[in-house]
Amino acid sequence: MSHLATPGPLRVVSWHAALYRRLWRVNVLSSLVQPLVYMLGLGVGVGTLVDRNTASGDLLGGGSYVAFVAPGLLVTTTMVLASGESMWPVMAGLRWSRGYHGMAATPLSATDIVLGHAVWTTVRSLIATGAVACVLALFTDTRSWGLIPAVVAAAFVGLAFAMPLMAYSIDAEMDGGFPAIQRFVITPLFLFGGAFYPVTLLPAAVEWVAKAAPLWHGVVVARAFTTPGGAPIDWLAVAGHLGYTLLFSVAGTLVAVRRLRRRLYP
């Protein structure tokens, strides 16, 4: 056995990083501007409306509407980012610029490529939500140390979307399905997944769908940490919610590895 110092997945990460270096400025900028726009739009507009309705106070956990929405913004950011990163770029790696095939001719394996994607997606999620958290720290309503664990919870959600979608993209023949996934999965979850209002307000059937997806679980955890003067953290519940998102990540990873191996090493 030859001795290989750097684990395979990290060698794949250095490839992702090199590609990202070309566009990180635009990326980080949009990561900052987008939440700022949401914060102003929702906080100033919707927030004022909601906060005047005294009955909504209990539903929002006692804080302002802006404080309620902030963790939702963190977690939806990673959902949108990680799912996009796991569709077109995966298809590019296999079919367009074929970078995965280049790696397959080296000692790297399908497992290295998939785990490298997982690590890289997590890094991207942390960069993007880190930027959002910096914006949130500018506002008194949303400034708290809880933003740090919330960023971590968001990364869990990113992975839970990234890995199943990577598995899907590996076997996708064309990129035509990707916009449909965005329209019919990602955008509805963005709107109905508990980011902007408690899912208990939804009809029961929709509520259960929202709770079945990993997004809501991440939002609940992030919110538990960021709600000002919130209840003490129920660590068992946190573990349960994050464990649930991990099921998606692990299942997606296993399927992705099997499919990629079949594609790269027929």
Place this chain on the structure above:
Amino acid sequence: MPFVSVPPVMPPTSDSLIVARGLTKRFGDFTAVDGIDVEVHRGEAFGFLGPNGAGKSSTMRMIGCVSSPSDGSMHVFGLDAATHGAQIRARIGVVPQLDTLDTELSVKENLWLYGRFFDLPRAECRRRATELLEFAQLTDRADSIVDNLSGGMKRRLSIARSLINEPELLLLDEPTTGLDPQARHVLWDRLYRLKQQGVTLVLTTHYMDEAEQLCDRLVVMDQGHIVAEGSPRDLIARYSTREVLELRFAADGNEAAAAQLAGIGDRLELLPDRVLIYADDGETALTETHHRGLSPESALVRRSSLEDVFLQLTGRSLAD
């Protein structure tokens, strides 16, 4: 035409880099490679020659350990490809048929990153990249984005990249397909230099001139089988005559002319656009043609090539 029996393969020797026995690759009902025996020795340039779909690329992918044999065995560097794929891949270079370059990155970034895949230290990646850019005549394009390079430059970069791990064995799948003649000659020159440095080359091609230029030894493949094996010169001596007379007659006249040409030379081949007469002396054959009262629109005497070998072995021309 029946397949010509393949001469027995030599027993494995210590300098055999690749030994394949009964190598078979099936995709569902389709058999791409049908039980071939191949042996490649250290330091030689070895070619797989054949038309599209002959099984060349499937064989190359098995040698490169990115495809596992359906049957038979494959050893590279004495290691079993079925179980030691990663170790074998660490010691070979692969120039695939389709480029896998990172087109939005610069030329030198492509080299550095590929070196990282082999876990070379960063400083070593830089040092080798500088050398390889020189070798590939791309030094002045080091900072160019790959997308902006010409086809020939991209191919040279692919070759440079495949050498980043200083491979003992370089696999090239149709290295010059789609390149203009000048770019092909530059590439051949680089490959010849590599061979002089002791790198073992294995390549596939459907260009006869490429095989004749580069290969010490080659196998001719057709429909998953090896139909002949030897040096280009051996193969021509064995399967063809010294010279070939190519005759073209007026439209639809080839077939009628062929009937009248019977008996001239060793053998006659009727193609859609011309008649080939295989003879050791082409000029004599041409004189005889005129004696028989035939006046072809054009007549050309040339030396036999591997194309003729292929035609003789399979009854089809390579371009089909």
